């Protein structure tokens with residue numbers, strides 16, 4: 001029995017310490033704030049945080065699965081009946097032993113759950129608080145497409161933004177309930193008529209990403225997808241200038257009367 005206790009003890013330590021060891025590795029340079037990885041621009045990167053939490057959860061599930069599966073298999077083999085007529089005689093446990101056997105495995109499970117829940121809360125609080133210097137864009141959903149409006153009034157159906165600067169979308173719908181999902185940035189939020197919801201993300205890298213609607217919103221729902229593009233600052237400035245120029249250009253002079 002002493003060997004079983006020792007085996008359980010070492011496996012419990014593995015369960016509890018594995019995520020801590022994994023977490024200490026950090027991500028993207030290893031810097032974190034409140035457990036959330038920091039991107040190269042020094043701001044939190046929730047999408048890396050979600051990936052990190054998911055990997056920790058998978059490790060925990062495997063370790064706990066092996067721990068409890070192994071213990072069940074061990075007891076199944078050790079205490080199996082030697083003949084069909086054999087009657088089992090369970091050990092008589094004292095109150096302390098009985099309570100210990102109930103609480104210790106529960107504690108192993110719950111401490112791990114609470115550890116991950118605390119990390120999840122910490123990450124959620126970052127996920128719901130856009131940084132102060134974010135580029136703020138208004139998003140309007142309509143059956144069946146997305147329309148973006150920049151602070152200077154420029155409107156587009158493809159979102160472009162400079163890389164290395166966080167983006168916050170203030171979202172509403174003109175008709176039914178939609179749901180904005182930017183897979184690469186790990187953000188998803190309902191977009192509803194009469195309400196303004198938001199998501200933010202830290203682009204970090206340049207490149208195109210895919211967005212789609214994840215709330216069935218009518219017959220054209222499956223066509224409600226589009227691109228969002230993270231660009232170098234210079235390219236973004238040039239693109240924005242090209243969008244502003246036509247609106248700002250003076251009207252052509254009227255033709256002289258003949």
Ligand SMILES: [Cu+2]
Nearest residue numbers: 178213217224
């Ligand atoms: Cu939709």
